[in-house]
Amino acid sequence: xxxxxxxxxxxxxxxxxxxxxxxxxNECCGFMYGNxxxxxxxxxxxxVNNSKVGDQRRRFEISPFDYMKAEQYAIKNETQLLGVxxxxxxxxxxxxxxxxxxxxxxxxxxxxSILDGKIDxxxxxxxxxxxxxxxxxxxxxxxxxxx
Amino acid sequence: MAKIIIPTPLRKFxxxxxxxxxxxxxVKEAIGELVHSHPNLSRHILDDQNNIRSFIRVYLGENDxxxxxxxxxxxxxxxxxxIVPAIAxxxx
Numbered sequence: 001x002x003x004x005x006x007x008x009x010x011x012x013x014x015x016x017x018x019x020x021x022x023x024x025x026n027e028c029c030g031f032m033y034g035n036x037x038x039x040x041x042x043x044x045x046x047x048v049n050n051s052k053v054g055d056q057r058r059r060f061e062i063s064p065f066d067y068m069k070a071e072q073y074a075i076k077n078e079t080q081l082l083g084v085x086x087x088x089x090x091x092x093x094x095x096x097x098x099x100x101x102x103x104x105x106x107x108x109x110x111x112x113s114i115l116d117g118k119i120d121x122x123x124x125x126x127x128x129x130x131x132x133x134x135x136x137x138x139x140x141x142x143x144x145x146x147x
Numbered sequence: 148m149a150k151i152i153i154p155t156p157l158r159k160f161x162x163x164x165x166x167x168x169x170x171x172x173x174v175k176e177a178i179g180e181l182v183h184s185h186p187n188l189s190r191h192i193l194d195d196q197n198n199i200r201s202f203i204r205v206y207l208g209e210n211d212x213x214x215x216x217x218x219x220x221x222x223x224x225x226x227x228x229x230i231v232p233a234i235a236x237x238x239x
Contacts, residue, residue, distance in 0.1 A: 059237035
């Protein structure tokens, strides 16, 4: 079975990358919005506070209040909340066991690897509900996308 | 009627509906109506004792019901209930 595909607008990717640089050496996080027909398309990324109490170099957490506002934003703006992104400082863009164990099905989890402050890689992961295994999504970046 | 916002990851259990209208007078009644209409949603929100699962938070408007009267919190017409899953992760 083919893995799912996710397209990300260049504008959304730039926001995620800038957030990763700004937060380094801590992890950043944010919401991804867009639409979905056969494949998934992300046209907007909105950074959100990493609310993890403790070591933010290794963990992120999104507060329930921020999540509640994010779903309201999607309904108000007639878009869909399709996933979250976060950075892996000085670590590959491979989903960790922590990522997998805390993941929700359906959502795309984009991970940005940032090494010594420089963006290294971007991957996206989606949890298979039946097996709770993370599957890598095929990522493509759409340049000059007009929203 | 009040409205429940279904979080995106759980909409496959509501036929992709993003909201659900309810006549429930409390949060407990409202969520009860929701899972009655969409039984497959139940195990993702409620535990075996029909209590809200520990990793799910519920908001009434902009207030966490844990800071109100929890599941017994009264719900008025035109209020919005949000079901919120925990979102977290990291490299280790």
